Amino acid sequence: MGKIKPFEKPVGxxxxxxxxxxxxxxxxxxxxxxxxSWGYEEILTPTLEFDETIGKASAISSGKxxxxxxxxxxxxxxxxDMTAPIARVVSSILxxxxxxxxxxxxxxxxxxxxxxxxxxxxxxxxxxxxxGEGTPDGDAEVIALAIxxxxxxxLNDFQLVVGHTSxxxxxxxxxxxxxxxxxxxxxxxxxKNMVGFKQKIEKWVTDREGQQSLLTFAHLQGDIRVxxxxxxxxxxxxxxQAIEDLYxxxxxxxxxxxxxxxxxxxxLVPHMEYYTGMVFVGTVKGIGFPVCGGGRYDSLxxxxxxxxxxxxxxxxxxxxLEGSKIEAPRKRKVxxxxxxxxxxxxxxxxxxRRNEQNISIETQRYTGKNVDYEIDMVNEQGKEIIWFIxxxxxxxxx
Amino acid sequence: xxxxxVIAMPKGRIMEEALEIWMKAGLPLPNDLEDSRKLILSxxxxxxxxxxAKPMDVPTYVEYGVADIGxxxxxxxxxxxxxxxxxxxxxxxxxxxxxxxPPDVKPQQGFSKxxxxxxxxxxxxxxxxxxxxxxxxxxxSVELGPxxxxxxxxxxxxxxxxxxxxxxxxxxxxxxxITTRLIANQVxxxxxxxxxxxxIEQLSRVLAENEG
Numbered sequence: 222m223g224k225i226k227p228f229e230k231p232v233g234x235x236x237x238x239x240x241x242x243x244x245x246x247x248x249x250x251x252x253x254x255x256x257x258s259w260g261y262e263e264i265l266t267p268t269l270e271f272d273e274t275i276g277k278a279s280a281i282s283s284g285k286x287x288x289x290x291x292x293x294x295x296x297x298x299x300x301x302d303m304t305a306p307i308a309r310v311v312s313s314i315l316x317x318x319x320x321x322x323x324x325x326x327x328x329x330x331x332x333x334x335x336x337x338x339x340x341x342x343x344x345x346x347x348x349x350x351x352x353g354e355g356t357p358d359g360d361a362e363v364i365a366l367a368i369x370x371x372x373x374x375x376l377n378d379f380q381l382v383v384g385h386t387s388x389x390x391x392x393x394x395x396x397x398x399x400x401x402x403x404x405x406x407x408x409x410x411x412x413k414n415m416v417g418f419k420q421k422i423e424k425w426v427t428d429r430e431g432q433q434s435l436l437t438f439a440h441l442q443g444d445i446r447v448x449x450x451x452x453x454x455x456x457x458x459x460x461x462q463a464i465e466d467l468y469x470x471x472x473x474x475x476x477x478x479x480x481x482x483x484x485x486x487x488x489l490v491p492h493m494e495y496y497t498g499m500v501f502v503g504t505v506k507g508i509g510f511p512v513c514g515g516g517r518y519d520s521l522x523x524x525x526x527x528x529x530x531x532x533x534x535x536x537x538x539x540x541x542l543e544g545s546k547i548e549a550p551r552k553r554k555v556x557x558x559x560x561x562x563x564x565x566x567x568x569x570x571x572x573x574r575r576n577e578q579n580i581s582i583e584t585q586r587y588t589g590k591n592v593d594y595e596i597d598m599v600n601e602q603g604k605e606i607i608w609f610i611x612x613x614x615x616x617x618x619x
Numbered sequence: 620x621x622x623x624x625v626i627a628m629p630k631g632r633i634m635e636e637a638l639e640i641w642m643k644a645g646l647p648l649p650n651d652l653e654d655s656r657k658l659i660l661s662x663x664x665x666x667x668x669x670x671x672a673k674p675m676d677v678p679t680y681v682e683y684g685v686a687d688i689g690x691x692x693x694x695x696x697x698x699x700x701x702x703x704x705x706x707x708x709x710x711x712x713x714x715x716x717x718x719x720x721p722p723d724v725k726p727q728q729g730f731s732k733x734x735x736x737x738x739x740x741x742x743x744x745x746x747x748x749x750x751x752x753x754x755x756x757x758x759x760s761v762e763l764g765p766x767x768x769x770x771x772x773x774x775x776x777x778x779x780x781x782x783x784x785x786x787x788x789x790x791x792x793x794x795x796x797i798t799t800r801l802i803a804n805q806v807x808x809x810x811x812x813x814x815x816x817x818x819i820e821q822l823s824r825v826l827a828e829n830e831g
Binding site: 378380382412413414415416417442484504505506507508509510511 | 622684702807809810
């Protein structure tokens, strides 16, 4: 490691320049307006939290969190996700608030990246959490809102893939007893290593029906018909109930008129371990990584002594900012150049015009050296130039 | 108009073997395959494009989604540790990722030095074995390591074991069995599911015939 150069930033952190910042604000604005219209109110939580509480409750592995110490020696983490902090808020300050509670957020979260130097460590997320609503109606509401959000963002074709962890873990537990083996199977499913999955099933599951069920299970991806197939192989109550829930969710999504955006993948393994029910990821054509993810996490609030059903999703703004066709509202850009004699007149003029809608006015004191240069430069930036100087000719040129 | 399917192919031996299965499956080849300077080959009538990449880079192209699918050895997948879907075992280029060293190498008391093209795999393997080692990354001819006393042992792929033998090394432990895999970008897998599944089916049929 050499000496840090004055312009360097910590690895994984970046400056967002004006154009992107304006776009990000516009995107967040659109989303918040939508969230608001569904009854979700925005909330902010601290950037730093205790490792003991939020750090532990979060599904982000400890090694991926940025940690520091406060003056009393407590370990703090830079907030790794928003779900755990909201669970904390709902379980403390909002404990007596009538449920369901609907909250939304637009925030940065921090993840230490091991793999690659250039990958972002500070990520921007917008999302919602619906707490105290354990019904399929809650599942469907959040899915529908996620779809509406992606529609709102004006992206290419997109799709929401829906799975269910109770079915996933349920059907594995039906036929595979060993915890280690279950975990290995889950790990195969999470990278869609179906070859490895099948080989292990053939080796570990001796029961004929069990083998058949799990091999069928491995193919449960597609439209609504996969639920029928899933129902046929579900054995435990847990797995059966999961499929019943998904039928309900499907019915509701049809009422919302959004069924064309949904496909099912019952082998879907969520990235976060705290999910306990329906889960989903959103993918957009042409963007290599999922753009949103969410699901039900009914046991997370236990960690804060407040057992409650909960469900939510987050949109990864970093991944959609480029692809989104949302534009920051166009502003009329004006530059007023004045000399000393016209200073008062010019500034009064500027003050009045700043009351106009969608206007951006800047001023510059004319020094006598930079006129021609200014004409070229500011015109390139699409600014209207208004002169308040003594030039013998007309005052308004541009 | 259907979307183009982009495939990252690993230049070299694996690609040649993969092409045999590819052709047996009746899948189309680009016309200008023989033109070795080209990095991108397209098959217009099938709406397909090949990116000819270094094997080590295939998982990267696929993870970022500039290629929808890719063909790559499991050894590279293990080393690159990329977030990709691993859809099919093509069962070609079989070999092992192994620990090897001179036959008289003694278990070290302190720090053992390991030379490897696969530093991440090596580091992880020895960590999980509870052994403390120093992994030294080399980019080729790893067998040199023990000969010139840069390292005590090596971690490398072994197929016949001839290269090891010629350099006076013996295979000691197998870390993993390696074959070539078909991988996919997680989003492409969803958005181009039909095309990718059709391709897998065609390839699987050939694989089943080869086995039968």
